[in-house]
Amino acid sequence: MALDEFALIGRYFRTAQLERAADSAAVALGIGDDAAVLQPGAGQQLVISTDSLLAGVHFPEQYPPAELGYRALAVAVSDLAAMAATPLAFTLALSLPQVDEPWLQAFSRGLAVAARDFSINLIGGDTTRGPLNLGVTVLGQVARGQAMRRDGARGSDLLCVGGPLGDGAAGLAVVQGSDLPPGLSLAGQDYLQQRFWRPQPQLALGQLLRGVATAGLDVSDGLLADAEHIAQASGVALHIDAARLPCSEALGSWPELQQLEWMLRGGDDYVLLFTLPAAAKPHISQWRAAGHAITIIGSVHAGSGVLLDVGKGYAPLTGERGYQHFRSLDD
Numbered sequence: 001m002a003l004d005e006f007a008l009i010g011r012y013f014r015t016a017q018l019e020r021a022a023d024s025a026a027v028a029l030g031i032g033d034d035a036a037v038l039q040p041g042a043g044q045q046l047v048i049s050t051d052s053l054l055a056g057v058h059f060p061e062q063y064p065p066a067e068l069g070y071r072a073l074a075v076a077v078s079d080l081a082a083m084a085a086t087p088l089a090f091t092l093a094l095s096l097p098q099v100d101e102p103w104l105q106a107f108s109r110g111l112a113v114a115a116r117d118f119s120i121n122l123i124g125g126d127t128t129r130g131p132l133n134l135g136v137t138v139l140g141q142v143a144r145g146q147a148m149r150r151d152g153a154r155g156s157d158l159l160c161v162g163g164p165l166g167d168g169a170a171g172l173a174v175v176q177g178s179d180l181p182p183g184l185s186l187a188g189q190d191y192l193q194q195r196f197w198r199p200q201p202q203l204a205l206g207q208l209l210r211g212v213a214t215a216g217l218d219v220s221d222g223l224l225a226d227a228e229h230i231a232q233a234s235g236v237a238l239h240i241d242a243a244r245l246p247c248s249e250a251l252g253s254w255p256e257l258q259q260l261e262w263m264l265r266g267g268d269d270y271v272l273l274f275t276l277p278a279a280a281k282p283h284i285s286q287w288r289a290a291g292h293a294i295t296i297i298g299s300v301h302a303g304s305g306v307l308l309d310v311g312k313g314y315a316p317l318t319g320e321r322g323y324q325h326f327r328s329l330d331d
Ligand code: ADP
Pocket: 009, 013, 014, 030, 031, 032, 033, 034, 035, 092, 093, 094, 122, 123, 124, 125, 126, 127
């Protein structure tokens, strides 16, 4: 690369803000050697997840670099939250078409803000020339057997969500400069834009759910698609009551049908969707009191697939029938 590869790494990635974003005893050796060395705590299991973001596919080429840096790490860390893990460290595989120093400066700044927000240190990576592509691998830890998997939901469990739905899709509409509803305030626009640029992985909630939730994941593809993942992995049916879906005040400015469409099918919310045994219900009010916006949106039953009640009783939502059922809201 034009700017020597090692100078580039030293200037933008081997920085105190990224290497020591968190006070972590787990990093025995960070950037600079052939590999990093991690020391998970005694009795802990390592949790590892990789995300690739390709320009033009996962984000527009002209994406503001500071926001891209923040978002790339936030969505990767959300997978740790979804496993009920505590972040330890991350690596960054970066492919760049050219060395654009203002871009790198802003990108690394946004990345460092996220690293600090989520208490996670950069421990290594790779830098190559090529089409703009970001590969983030996050590592976390969780006590043996306590990871929140997708396959443990059981009939009679409660189905819960950890925060408002639909804000990611509405945020994208704001960011893209789409026509906005007249009732949406400037503060509402700002809120939604932040929800899109700076998703907040629900790490603290994930950790509370350890050993309590029977199954869980983070909503990245949309509520229905992700609920289907739990239903399939657990071999159960999930019932969702549309009237209970939590909607932010800002999203409430759109017509009802649009709200529902985004809450059900919009992606990029990064809130946790999880199942709890009915006996764990008393925990919910405690967690709410501690500031976690948990809503019970449905329940788990014997059977398969996702069933939605939009006021006409529970009906399956998978396949063409489901689509038609949803369409029938129009009339
Ligand atoms: P090697 O050739 O041994 O794979 P590299 O020359 O690719 O090593 O990288 C040198 C050091 O810089 C390694 O510790 C590597 O993890 C780190 N590194 C390379 N690119 C990045 C990056 N984008 N962010 C953080 N660390 C990086």
